[in-house]
Each structure stands twice: as C-alpha cells, then as structure tokens.
Amino acid sequence: MSRRAVVNTAAASYVQLASGVLTGFIAFPLALHYLDTERVGLWAFVTSSLGCFLLLDFGVMSSTGRLMGEPIHSGDPKECGRWLGLFLLVTGLQGLLIFLAGWFSTDWVLDFFKDKIPDALRPEARSLWLWMLSLNALTFPLRISGGILYAQNRIYWTLLSSTAASWVGLLGFFLFLKAGASSMAYAYSAGLAMLVSYVLPWLAIYWGPHRFKISLGDIRWSDVKQLFNFSSGVFVIGIAVQVAFFSQTPVITKLLGLSAVTLFMASSKAGAYGLQILWRTFDSLTPRWQQLYVAGDRAHLAASFQRYTGLVMSLALLGGTFVIVLNHPF
Numbered sequence: 001m002s003r004r005a006v007v008n009t010a011a012a013s014y015v016q017l018a019s020g021v022l023t024g025f026i027a028f029p030l031a032l033h034y035l036d037t038e039r040v041g042l043w044a045f046v047t048s049s050l051g052c053f054l055l056l057d058f059g060v061m062s063s064t065g066r067l068m069g070e071p072i073h074s075g076d077p078k079e080c081g082r083w084l085g086l087f088l089l090v091t092g093l094q095g096l097l098i099f100l101a102g103w104f105s106t107d108w109v110l111d112f113f114k115d116k117i118p119d120a121l122r123p124e125a126r127s128l129w130l131w132m133l134s135l136n137a138l139t140f141p142l143r144i145s146g147g148i149l150y151a152q153n154r155i156y157w158t159l160l161s162s163t164a165a166s167w168v169g170l171l172g173f174f175l176f177l178k179a180g181a182s183s184m185a186y187a188y189s190a191g192l193a194m195l196v197s198y199v200l201p202w203l204a205i206y207w208g209p210h211r212f213k214i215s216l217g218d219i220r221w222s223d224v225k226q227l228f229n230f231s232s233g234v235f236v237i238g239i240a241v242q243v244a245f246f247s248q249t250p251v252i253t254k255l256l257g258l259s260a261v262t263l264f265m266a267s268s269k270a271g272a273y274g275l276q277i278l279w280r281t282f283d284s285l286t287p288r289w290q291q292l293y294v295a296g297d298r299a300h301l302a303a304s305f306q307r308y309t310g311l312v313m314s315l316a317l318l319g320g321t322f323v324i325v326l327n328h329p330f
Helices: 003-034 037-057 060-069 068-074 077-114 119-150 156-178 182-204 223-245 246-256 258-284 286-294 299-328
Strands: none
Touching: 003 037, 003 156, 003 258, 003 286, 037 077, 037 119, 037 246, 037 258, 060 068, 060 077, 060 119, 060 223, 060 286, 068 077, 077 119, 077 223, 119 156, 119 182, 119 286, 156 182, 156 223, 156 286, 246 258, 246 286, 246 299, 286 299
C-alpha cells in the first residue's frame, strides 16, 4: 500500500497522456498529408465499431484486477495460479468468440454503412476491419496483465509500456505511410504498438514480487460463477461507457459520412484530453484503495475516497465553467 506507488502511477499516467497528445498531434496532420479525409475517417469508424464487439468480454477484463486482489494480498501462490488459469482460459475463449462474431458480421456492418463508405474504399474497409479484429482477438488474453499489475499496485508499468507503444506505433505509421500502405498503415502500426504494449507488462510481472504458476486443473465451478457474478455489473458500466463515449462515430458515419468523422475527431480532442487530465490523478489512487479494502482498513479508505472525490468534482465544475466561457471565442 505504498504511497510511492501512487505517485509513480500518477506520474506514469500523465506521461502517457502527454505522449498520447504529442503523438496524436503528429499523427493527425501526417495522416492528412498522405491520406484523404475519408480514409482517416474510415480508421476512426473501424476502431469505434469494433469496440462494440470487444464488449463481448462481458466485463471479465475489467474484473481481473479486483478478483486478483485477495489472492495477491494473501500471498497464496496456489490461489493466484488458479485465478490466473481461469482468466487465461476465459479470455482465450472470449477472444475466439469476438473473432467469430466480428468475422461473420463483417459484410453486414459494411453493408449497413454502404451509402457512406464509397465503393472504392470497400476493399480497404474490409481489410482494415479484419486485420484489427484479428489483432484484438489474438491479444485479448494478454490484456489480463493490466489486472495483475493493478492488484499489485504496479499499474505504472502498463502505463509506461503504453507510452513506449505510442511512439513505436507513430514511427511505424510514418514508415508504412511512406511505403504506400494507405489506410492499412493504421493496422500495421497498431500491430507494432500492441506488441510493445503487451510484452513489457508481462516482463514486469515476471520480474515482479510474486511468482505465478498457471493452474488449469484447480479451476472450480464456483470460481467461474464468482467471476461472472462480479463481471456482470462491470459489463453494464462498459455498455454505458461505450454509448457515452464511443457511439458517436458510427452515428456520424451513417448520417454524415466519413469526412465528417475526421472533422469530429479534430474538434473533440480538446474536450477528451481535458477529461483525461482531470481523471488521471483520481484513477491512480484506485489500486491503493483496493489494497486498503482487501486489507480491511475501511476507515482509511473512506476518508481518502471522500477527500479526493470532492477535489475531482470541484475541479470538474471549474473546468466545465471554463469550457462554457471560452466556447464562443473558440
């Protein structure tokens, strides 16, 4: 429950955010230099629409960190191995489910938006969709590394690996664009970024304070029931987040076309980054709060949560007022 880990997480979180802003500012004009606005919008459409299929994890991925909390806190290697085996098995099956659902839905999705996706872009749209679908399905089980590091209060390793991945992805994006890969440069560079973003956290786990031995034979039916009882609540939250933050792009594509998606991407960046700046400090405290919870120190947890929630809500009101006042001059 080290405070130093909280500071490390907050620092790594803001480094990741700054890196994302910089790489985004570089990548966007780079894309517009080599691609037309419809191809840039096509990438946004593919990634946002695929997000609906990733909800087929039913909240399991977001539950990993919470359900690994007790076994890691108790230091029981058998318990850790059993839960790790369960998570790998379940997420592996879910990755297959996501791939099959996305594969059989490819033509249906593209046909639904056929009046807004030009016929000339249809082959690129299909290739981009299937490539990103395959990447996400294959790497799906690897994502549980974030949950393990979260339970250890070492999530800063995930954040730092994401920072490194963003720069590797940007470099790959530029090189693939220069080589004439067109919109597929997005997919190829995403593959490079995913490689970096998942390899480094697993190395951090391997060299970390706990030793894990995957145990599939010790998995119990009660574990599966407990997992999905918990994840079902997280799944509902995931749907709400998807609707609130990621549903705009398919709607804009259907009503206005791919060029309008590119305009939306450019004009909504400032608000999205402002939200992240506000949330990052609060979010960096959640691994420590979980450790306080599993340790039974509820009084300390409640006081800390109340203090920082009040601070974040006050800053949110101030930021909202600031945006309203400056909206007209902008």
